[in-house]
Amino acid sequence: MNTQAKAPSNPAIHAPALATFTRYVGASVIGLLALTGAAIVDGVMVGKWLGADALAAVNLLIPLWILLFGLVLMLAIGGSVVASRYLGAGHNTAASKVFCGSLTIAGVGGAVLAAVIGALHLPIMTLLAVPESLQTMIKPYLLIVLAGLAPQYIAVVLYYFLRVAGQPQRASRALVIGALVNIILDVVLLGWLHWDIRAAALATLVAQLTQCALLVGTFKRAPMPLRWAPTGLTPRRLAQFCANGVSEFVNEVSAGLILLVIHWLLSRQYGVAGVAGFALIHYALLLNIMLACAIAEVVHVLVSQNRGAGQWRRAKIFFRFGMSLAVATGALLWGLSHWSSAALSHWFFRGGNAAVYAQDFWPVIAPVFLFTGANLVLSAWFTGLQQPGRSAFIALSRSLALPLVFLWILYFWQTAHSFLWALPLAEAATLAMALLLKAQQSSAWRLNTTPK
Template identity: 35%
Template sequence: MNEFDNKPIGDTQSLTQSLTQSFTQPLSESHSHENTAINGPIFSTFLKFLIPSLVGIIAMSTAAIVDAIFIGNYVGAQALAAVNLIMPFMSLLFGIGLTLSIGGSVRAGKYIGENNNRAASAIFSKTLIVMSALAILICVTGFVWHESLFKSFGANEIVLPLMAEYFLPLLPFLVAQIITIVLYFFVRIDGHPNLAATALALGSVLNIALDYLFIVEFGWGLKGAALATGLAQLIPMLILMSYFLDKNRKLMLSFKQTKWFEVFSALYNGLSEFVSEISAGVIAFILNWLLITSVGVEGVAAITVVNYLIMVGFMMFFSVGDACQVIISQNFGAKKIKRIEHFLRLAFIITALVSVMCIVPLLVFTEVLIAVFLEQTALETMILAKQYVEIIWILFLFVGFNMVISAYLTAVHLPAQSAFVAIFRALILPGVLLLVLFLFIEDVHFLWALPLAEILSFALALGLFVNHQPKKRISQ
C-alpha cells in the first residue's frame, strides 16, 4: 500500500508536512541514488514536483500581472493593447522553445527511467544547442522586420509606436529567456525542482522591483517595462546554470554530438506544446482583429485585462500537467502502470480544486480585479472587461482537465494524439467558432466561441484518454 492509498487528499497534517519537506529539501535533490519519481511515495512525490513548479510558474505569472498593472495605471490602456498585439510573435518564439524543451525533456525522462543517462545527456545537449541558435536567428529576424510584423498583427497608427517602444528593448534578452526555458525543463527532469522554482521566483521578484523603478520612479513607460522584463530574465538563467556545478547530476553538456535527427524526434514529442503556443498566437491575432473591428482599441485593452485575470489559473493547470510529464515519463520508461494511474488520479483531483479556487474569486470580485489594471478614467474598457469575464469564466471548468490529459499523452510518447487535442482546443474549434459567431451574434457575445471550443475539446480529450489508459499504452 502506498501513501496515496492510506492518506486522504484533504489530510491537512500530511499536506503541511509534505509542503514543509518540499521547501526544506536541499536544492540538489538528485544527490541521493534513489529516483523518487519512480520509487517514492505517490502523494509526497507528486507534491515534490508540483509545489516548486507552482511557486515558480505563479511567481512568473505574478510578475507578468504586475507588469500589466504598472503599464495600465502609469502608461495607459492603449499601451496594454500594444503589448497584447505583440503576443503572436512571442507565442511563436516560446512555442518553439517549449516544443523542443518539453519534447526533449520527456525523451530524457524516459531514458532516465531506463537508466540510460548517456542518451539523456545527449538529447539535453542537442536541445540546448539548437534552441540557442534558433533564438538568435528569430531575434535578428524580429529586429530587422519588426515594423512589418506589427502591421501584420493588426497594428494601427495609434499603437504602432507603442509596440516598437516595448518590443525593441526586449529583443536582446529573448535569447536568455529561451535558454532559461530549456534549462528549466531539463533541470526538473533530473530531480531538481526546487532549483528550477527558485530561479523563476527570484527572477520574478526582480522583475517587479525593476517595474516600479523604471516605470514609476524613472517614468520610462513601455521601454522601462521591457527593460525590467529583459534584465530580470538574466537572473533565472544564471541560477539554473549552477546546475552544472553539481557533480552528481545525470545530464552532462557536450558540444560534440552525433545523430542530430533525434532533435526532430524531440520536436515531434513536444508537438502539442508547439501547436498550443502557435495556436494561441493565431487566436490572439483573430481575436484582436475582431475586437478592433467591432469595438476598437478599448476592446483589445479589455481582453488583455481579462487574459491577465485568468493567467494565474491557467498557469496552475499548466503546473499540474508539467508535474505529470516529469513523473509519468520516467514511470513510463520503468513500465510502472499502477504508479502512473495513481499520479493521474491525484492530478485530476487537484485540477478540480484549482478550478473552484479560480472561478469563485473571478465571479465574486470581478469589478475589483478589473479596476486593479486600469486607470479610473478607462470606464469603457472596464465595462467591456466585465462583459468578457461573464463569458470567459466557463473555461475554468474544462481547460485544466484538457491540459492534464494532453500532458499525459505527451509523457507516454503519444505526441500525435496530444497534438490532436491541442490543435482542436487551441486553434480549429476556437478559430472557426469565433469567425462564425462573429457573423451572426451582435456585441461581444461571439466570445462564447472560446468556452464552447473548450467543452467540445474536453469530449475529444476524454475519448483519447479512455483509449490510451496506462495499462493499454504500456502493453502496446
C-alpha cells in the first residue's frame, strides 16, 4: 500500500523539544476529542432535543462503549508503543509488522464483537441496568452504532500508529472531519427534522465510516516509515502488545464499571432524573479525561521513542512538559466548573429535577479535575518505559480499586450525595501513590548511575 522508500527525519527524537511537544499535543488533543467526541455530541443533542429520558437511555449504554473502546485502545496503544521504540531505534520493518498485525486484529475483532453483542443485546441491556421502559428506545440505537464498530476499531489503530510514524496532524485532521460530520448530522436530523433517537446513532455511524476512510487514505498517501507488511501475529506477541497497553484498558473498563455502579446508586436514590442529571457531569468528566489522555499519550509516544534512541534526558524533559500542562489544564477546568456549573445545568435541562440534581452534583465532583491529568501522565511515563506493572497499578487504583472502596464506605454515610466523593478521593489517593512510585524509580536510577 505505502511504497515510499525513504522516510523523513523523525521529529520525536531530533526536533527541538518544546516545539515537538507542542505540535504533538495540539494534534493529540484535537484528534482524541474528535475520536471520542461522538458520545458527548450525541448526549448533548439528545438531551437538548429529546429530553431527560432519552439522555438517560443513551448514558446507560456508556459503560458498554467504554469497555469496547478499552479493548481496541489496549491493542492500539500497546502495539504503537512497541512500534514507536522500533522506529526510534531505526528498525522500520519490525515496526511495520507490528502495525500490520494490530490493524488486522482490530478489524476482525471489531466485526466479531459487533455480531456477538447484537445477538445478545437483550441480556446485555439487562446487565447494564436499563429499565424495561427504556429498552424499546435503546435497542435500535444500540444496533445501529454496533454496525460501525469494526470501522471504528480500524480507525483507532490507524490513528495511533500514524501518530508514532510522524503524522499526528494528518491523522487528527481525518478525525476532526468525521466529528464535524457527526455534529452536522445531529443538528440536521434531531434539531431540524426532529427524528427520534435513531438519528443520533446514524450520525455516529456515518462519522465512524468517514474517519476510517480518511485515515486509510492518509496511510496510503502520506510519507512515513510504516508500510503494509502482512505477517502472522502469534498469541504471545499479541499478549506482549496488550501488556504495554493494559493500563489504558484498565482505565477504560474500570471507568465503565464505576459508572455502572454510580448509575445504579443514583437510580435507587433519585430515579431516572438523577441519572440524567449526572449525565451532564459525566460529559464534563469525559472532556477532562480526553484532554488528560491526549497529553498522556504524547508523553508515552515521545518517551518510548527517545528511550529507543537512548536519549533519556530528552525523555525526562517531555515528561515534565506533560505534567505541567496536565496540572494547568485540570486547574482551569476546576475553576470553570465553579463559575459556570449552575448556569450550564439550567440551560441544558431548562429546569426540572434533572437540573437541580446536576447543580447539586457539581461541587462534589469538581475536585476530580485537579488530579486526573497528573495521574494519567504518570501512568503514561511508565507505559513509555514499557513498565506495564506500575502503569497498570496507577490505572487500577484511580479507576477501580479505590473508587469501589470509597463508594462502599461513603454509600452508608448520611450526607446527601456523599458517595460521589469517592471519585475525587480516589484520584487524590492515587496521585500520592503514583508520586511515590516515581520518586522510588528516580532514586533507583541515581543509585545505579552514581560512580562507585
